Amino acid sequence: MRNVIVTGAPRADLALVDQLTPLGVATVHEAIGRAGYLGPGLRPIQDGTRVGGTAVTALCWPGDNLMIHAAAEQCRPGDLLVVTTASPSTDGMFGELLATSLAARGVRGLVIEAGVRDVAELRTMGFPVWSAAVSAQGTVKETAGAVNVPVSIGGQIVRPGDAIIADDDGVVCVPRADVRQALAAAQARVAKEEQARQALADGQLGLDLYGLRDKLAARGVRYVPEGTPDGLG
Amino acid sequence: MRNVIVTGAPRADLALVDQLTPLGVATVHEAIGRAGYLGPGLRPIQDGTRVGGTAVTALCWPGDNLMIHAAAEQCRPGDLLVVTTASPSTDGMFGELLATSLAARGVRGLVIEAGVRDVAELRTMGFPVWSAAVSAQGTVKETAGAVNVPVSIGGQIVRPGDAIIADDDGVVCVPRADVRQALAAAQARVAKEEQARQALADGQLGLDLYGLRDKLAARGVRYVPEGTPDGLG
Amino acid sequence: MRNVIVTGAPRADLALVDQLTPLGVATVHEAIGRAGYLGPGLRPIQDGTRVGGTAVTALCWPGDNLMIHAAAEQCRPGDLLVVTTASPSTDGMFGELLATSLAARGVRGLVIEAGVRDVAELRTMGFPVWSAAVSAQGTVKETAGAVNVPVSIGGQIVRPGDAIIADDDGVVCVPRADVRQALAAAQARVAKEEQARQALADGQLGLDLYGLRDKLAARGVRYVPEGTPDGLG
């Protein structure tokens, strides 16, 4: 791990991010080619919240939140702080005091592949958090790490300035350069889904709506009345 | 995996299932001999919901929801769709559009040993779901599987037409042929528990109510005042 | 496992425990030297509840809740029951009836490194529970265990009579002899945090508030403008 704090990282266009956010994590993930989802391991500590912003990243030593303090200084309004650790940890690296600090700087929320604590207070404050764990286990401030370097969570790479969207389905990362294209694709998808929703509500089947009957046949799926004797494969 | 869609599967008597449902998952599981519980890995995406119905089963390839679409056609009012994958997966195979389709067909809910997404929308719709994960990770529709074959979740076998009951404690499966017997046993258990509840609320101990003092003695459990020196076993 | 029920275990001073409780799990854990936290694996079945009390411990065989019944008799008002198993288990060892019995004896809640069931009913009753799982899987009453022996959960040792505090962040154990000292340390911490909260809300950085800039420099952390070529280490 290079022990650096990268300053002046460019951000994705926040106006575009703010248009992308209400479309939701699942839609955006699909729109960019089923990519960028940080995995089911990151869960919200609150229900019904959807936020978007630009990533500031922090890479911490397990059991140590020194670099979160360093990262706070690099944050500006519209950012979401994205934290991970050099090896897996569930320790409670973040709580009410850090949230107070970030909120004062205009940070919109936290995504952390580790633990958080003071969750009752965080809910009361309305500071949104997606984390890998809730844990009261305290941390130290002894070991160096990095701020605004590329990090990897759930098999996805998050670079400083990327767009981050988070809701009840989890967290998705859109590369900074792809946000405009992602917005167009996501909006097209929403329009198409609206049509599908109506058809399905009217009783049409996905088999017909998506033309899947031929696919089933082509893959050798047979319809068999219950009770028919049936051999292998 | 046999690539078949079994049609015309018989269902458990829905009127009996509807009598069994309000007795709850834990009671029904006990009443059928501590059997049929699909395990703590399936959690509801909503709180305070209890539903019952008859199983339509789908066996999908990991990362692929083709067979859920095929299963939808086999569903009828009163069914619960039960989905698993050929190997473990947390991908978000089910969301708002599929729920819209199932709801239009009278399906009462989903039990899925994989992931779901659009959970905010699913909660708003009031479509109940028990799943192994929440994940926005999208899936494809490329690989064959099976509908209405026996599947296995949490070490239990679920056959098409079995009764499924789900609530905040998880999901239980009652074999189709056993529903009437299960109902009688569960009702008897409820009556017995009501008596126990009153006795315990009045301060009686389970040790006495269930005659456990002799059991403890027979198994060599000794009462030892605090501070007594005490050797092995 | 010694098959004993230890009677007459002394308790921590309940008046002190009741002063310690509102300070919360994270604060108390920090105040006793980042110790005693039972880990992120124990989660509340309810939100927004904070309770404290004195530990009665039960060590059960997996799949067997015989010793919970034996433990109930050893409980008195102000206690919290702390249950674990001889090897890991998620079975639903505790439900509404046992909660009714414990509530009748003045027990304030349950901490269990295993499963609970009837969670809808437990929430309705207002009986607070922290558990490793929710599971309807039933248990038997066949195998001996122990009551009020030291047990270990999440790498921490819980002794009968220790103070237990639990809230949305999890569960912390304070050794019986340390409660007074813990209270003083926790109160001092709360006072100090109140000052920090105000400073951070006013925009001061943790880097300055906690004097971390020197630490970063001493550990070789460099500030690097974005785009600077950068070698190893």
Added chain:
Amino acid sequence: MRNVIVTGAPRADLALVDQLTPLGVATVHEAIGRAGYLGPGLRPIQDGTRVGGTAVTALCWPGDNLMIHAAAEQCRPGDLLVVTTASPSTDGMFGELLATSLAARGVRGLVIEAGVRDVAELRTMGFPVWSAAVSAQGTVKETAGAVNVPVSIGGQIVRPGDAIIADDDGVVCVPRADVRQALAAAQARVAKEEQARQALADGQLGLDLYGLRDKLAARGVRYVPEGTPDGLG
């Protein structure tokens, strides 16, 4: 769980099983339609052993091996004992003494979705075991279960008398009625693989051997020289 010991269960034809066994777990699993594999959670305690036989099943309470003793009586030469528990357990339910007993009855090995112990002695004896864990944790003999009922491991259903084959890749179950068909399909597969092996060793690519180039094109996979700018999806 029904507390029964089913006697007189028919077995798959052992002569056919003995022909199927040397073809190996992976080949047999493929030959029956990518089915029957008990999952990567069952690992051999020894290297380089491949055995086959007919299943005798035991369903035990966690932490309790009473039913393994009951199952031993139902075993006959050519059988493999298949054990699981009513809820997940890693306890060491099986060791040298039980292996001695089974070996004396002509049992060919053990498949257990729980723990085993005395692994040094088992290796010395040459009694083959596939297990979910190695654990010295002892068990009791207190709670009823079942012998020769259908059980489920790794999402697969194992019925008494089914063919079981196990090697370094894990364990596969072939339904009793399908063994002859499985043998023919597996032999055909082996013949086909032998051809493929030679072609691949000679430098032919799977892309050509299996005709995958069209598949890639049909799915929109593009060949892009390194360094080409590249947008979404």
Added chain:
Amino acid sequence: MRNVIVTGAPRADLALVDQLTPLGVATVHEAIGRAGYLGPGLRPIQDGTRVGGTAVTALCWPGDNLMIHAAAEQCRPGDLLVVTTASPSTDGMFGELLATSLAARGVRGLVIEAGVRDVAELRTMGFPVWSAAVSAQGTVKETAGAVNVPVSIGGQIVRPGDAIIADDDGVVCVPRADVRQALAAAQARVAKEEQARQALADGQLGLDLYGLRDKLAARGVRYVPEGTPDGLG
């Protein structure tokens, strides 16, 4: 965590430990009442090794091996070093150099609830290790911890000076004061098992040898010929 290094900890009688060791982990665990087993999560990095000694304990911060160096000084010939972390970690806290140091002091092996590295070299050296993981992930030496305080691994409490025995089945801890009693009980068990082994090898069943037929009947287990229709429970 109290930041202390406790000096002068008394040890179990090494001559007794050396008599206990060859009886093996499983036998000793049984002999002390099915207690003290540190769980299936600790696996040997080598096969076929059995060692015993007296515990020196170290409690480290995750990702930090400072206290292992401090612990080395407290070790003397006949000791086994037992290491855990304040919260779960798989980092490679121990390797060839530390093993060289411990071997030079007469330490007999390492038990670590975290990771080790240089495993090829450790095997070549013949320094025995039981660990929770193999990991090359390096650690720092920045954060305080404790030496020779009670620690907890796998739900068991290990105190400085306790006897530790480790083999292919894992690791067991015998309280310092109980070693003599454990030896007598383990030797008795070995003698009894030798008789059982012969009887079982001769074809006697555990059902008869341990008198289990009555137990089965008392618990309602019925013998049912295959094919008999069979209701619930």
Added chain:
Amino acid sequence: MRNVIVTGAPRADLALVDQLTPLGVATVHEAIGRAGYLGPGLRPIQDGTRVGGTAVTALCWPGDNLMIHAAAEQCRPGDLLVVTTASPSTDGMFGELLATSLAARGVRGLVIEAGVRDVAELRTMGFPVWSAAVSAQGTVKETAGAVNVPVSIGGQIVRPGDAIIADDDGVVCVPRADVRQALAAAQARVAKEEQARQALADGQLGLDLYGLRDKLAARGVRYVPEGTPDGLG
């Protein structure tokens, strides 16, 4: 996921990689600043093998090995194939036939964050593999993915052409541009460790060799004779 096969990816200088390899995974990981380790989840299927080479990457759909076939064509002598999946999977995506094909192309081994099968045959062939699982579960060839795009395993980013070194401790990735610098740093580290090894073998303590006594004191670690009463923190 972009469905692309990137051709003509440059490789790290193989002569340098071949000098780096014998220094081992742990040393190289330390030499590049405790970076690049792919985590304890990747384990060798063989003991005592150390290989190095240049990465060709493949990103597959779970349960689908189509892109491994596509990746084989992009491999050349000196490469190691690095495979991961779009979401976690343990399926056996790779076996003897693919190994035969890769070996014919001069590929030195496989690193796969998924399952492999035919492990007995792979060991016999001497084709080295590091994998997340051993599983006979077969896969299909139906869904697109990518070859030679950056992938992420264990929180580390692997880019095509990076140096990969693997041994009994796991797998490390060195960025292509850093190999020369890594070699110098690793060689320096080896020299330094040789000195330390001798000192430690002679009985010197790490406490003195690394100057840790002051660190302990500065962090408040106190030496306390056994039996001393001791308060909090």
